[in-house]
Amino acid sequence: MFDKITPRSEDYSKWYTQVIRQAEMADYAPVRGCMVVRPYGYALWENVKEQLDIRFKATGHQNAAFPLFIPMSFIEKEAEHVEGFKPELAVVTHGGGKKLEEPLVVRPTSETIIGYMYSQWIQSYRDLPVLINQWANVVRWELRPRLFLRTMEFFWQEGHTAHATHEEAEEETLRILDIYTDFAVNEAAIPVIPGRKSDSEKFPGALTSYTIEAMMGDKRALQAGTSHDLGQNFAKVFDIQYLDSNQKQQHCWTTSWGVSTRMIGAIIMTHGDDQGLVLPPRLAPTQLVIVPIIPKNNDEAKQVVTQTVDAICETLGSVRYHVDDRYEYSPGWRFNEWELKGVPLRIEIGPRDIENDQVVFARRDIPGKEGKSFVPIADVAETAMQMLDSIQSDMLKRATDFRDANTFEPNDYEGFKEIVENGFARTWWCGKEECEDKVKEETQATIRCIPMEQPDSDGTCIVCGAEAEERTIFARAY
RNA sequence: CGGGGUGUAGCGCAGCCCGGCUAGCGCGUCUGCUUUGGGAGCAGAAGGUCGGAGGUUCGAAUCCUCUCACCCCGACCA
Structure with missing residues (x-):
């Protein structure tokens, strides 16, 4: 049972799995791609939940519970949403020994069914905003599972809000991004980079997706939480409408946002060493x-x-x-x-x-x-x-130093290619998808985010040399 | 779905190529004694449908056919 742990330098993913299993955080389930979260891992998750929940409640959100099953037709309503999720749906075709009239999807995320309910509940501008969160499990038929990072079933919170104006929805999206950043930095001691996703990386059905990105101990990036401005996309297909003060029907502006048990993986890979886990005091089940x-x-x-x-x-x-x-x-x-x-x-x-x-x-x-x-x-x-206290702050400092020491600004595309082999590249991007695709194809690196914090100056795209307004983080990701 | 691999005791493995006595080893477990400042020592014990089905053979963990499951690498992804 207490075999020596494989050093991180030798085989990082072996180290990761061994640490999780030997520390009794989680175990493989008899169903492919599923895991059992053991009491020690769950205790850590409970502390994560508690700290996030406090922050949600403090900003006016309430918890609720929506069904596990979603009618297939719901998922199919929003074009991008279907395209994004169809390949990874678990579908229930039979119930009570009979074939169902309409297949039920085991929720991969709940925008659709919650959107449907919101259309029933929202009539007037006086009903807005609706600020609801749920703690739930969801299922996505992943092809390559990995403990905590990508399992077929995972636990998370998903917030879903509806607003009268786009401005309010944007504010909400960014407020949550701030909450996630604050949680990651101050509770989990993970220095994250808050930023915006490129179009190709955004949530299926979103107008804009925001993310917090972290660097793991092997210098790869991990998306640790996302917050989406859904525009009116879901409001339009689910008829989430309200009568404004001028007696005009308007579509709502909605948001959704989530943090999952992947956060546990982030904590493990940010702080762990060759002896095993190193947990931040504020979240550690036993301090x-x-x-x-x-x-x-x-x-x-x-x-x-x-x-x-x-x-x-x-x-x-x-x-x-x-x-x-x-x-x-x-x-x-x-x-x-x-x-x-x-x-x-x-x-x-x-x-x-x-x-x-x-x-x-x-x-x-x-x-x-x-x-x-x-x-x-x-x-x-x-x-x-x-x-x-000092362990908590030293852990954050150590992780920040590590990330900064492995973040580079390339001078040219050749240098860029070397950097993303082994770290983050912070550099200019013109915004064209073809440059993004080229990078992905040649280096496996992707745009992790376009950080909220931007320099005053402009630059030139690292790929094509065209003028670029935004400096982005490129890296290989989990 | 493509490529590679593994199923043998609770866990990790050897044995298989080249069929042969009672299927081994390490860890763990149980019992006893001695030990306790960085993964204790000795002695003893328990624990197996060799993933499943079929076949070849006097004889199969080992060879053949089929099948199931899981893991790793790629495409997809919080």
Whole structure:
């Protein structure tokens, strides 16, 4: 079970899978392409959910639940939407032993069925905006699944809103992009680049798609969340209309946005090292693990250790801690186990420490002796809280430095090709799809996003040399 | 769907090319004793329709035919 983990440099995707399975985050299900999220992985997901949910509620959104099944005809209403999703639909053709009149699609996303309901609910400008989110599972028949990053069934939240004007819908789309960015940076310690998708990469049926893009430990890009301005596309095909204050019928402007369990994959690949997971303290299911070390056949020493541990626990307040008193496992074994699981902070406490009225702190983000320090027993709680804070901010800094150190601005197309082999290329693009296609064909890299933050100057397209107004991020992506 | 690969104990594998006694090994599990400051040691034990079906043969994990499943690489994708 505790085989050595393959180093990242040797085989990154092997490392990724091994870490997930050995840390008991998830396991393969007996159905191809599906995974089982195990309690430890789910606990992390619950913390992700909680932090996002707080932000949604704070901006006026409410949760609701829509059906898992969607009539096939709904999916077919919006032309681009069908084209985008048709190849990956799971379709129910039989129910109760009989062939269905109309096949039901297991939702791949819920714009259509929610749009249909909105058309029933919305009559007047006074009904707007409608701001609803759902936490749900969806199914997409993926050809090449990968734990957390791309599974046939995955868990996510999907927000769906309807507004009176395009301006309001755009505002909403960007507000959510800000929420996603704030969550990724401040909770997950993942430095993301918020930006706009190119037309070829946008959501099927959207006017404009926005994204947060992150760099993983192998320097490939991962789309960690998306927010779409759907314009009136879905409102028109589902008749989502309202009467405005001038007594004129108007189509609504809708948005949709989502973050999925892929975020877990992003956390793993942003922070993990060759010992296993490294979880950001703010999201870690267990923030602090205490490993008591006791000599055998010495009840007195054992009692002193356990009493001291108990006393320390009383002072820990809101810290999410766990005492690992599985004495049948050696201390070294337990250290390794918690490192594999990415617990941010570990306290080791044995008779030798108690003699000196101290404990050993070990930071997960700084492996080996470097990350160890002695702390007086009286200061444990305060030090633990400070250290969790600094681990959180150091993790963000380390990930930001890594990304910046692997982001380059090419001088010419040859240089560009080299860069996207192994990092992000930040460069100018004229906006023509043929340049985008050429890059994809020759390098497998795609436009990850056109960052919201743009320099004042203009430039020339890295591919064709034409004048370009927007600087974009190109990279190979998951 | 194209290319490659794997199914043998809970997990990871060897054995197959070249058929032959009771199908092995490592990890894990169970029991006992000794151990506990970086993945403990010794001794003992349990655990198998060799993915499935059919065939060849005195004899099949091994050869043949069919079949199922999964994994990896590509096209699609949050």
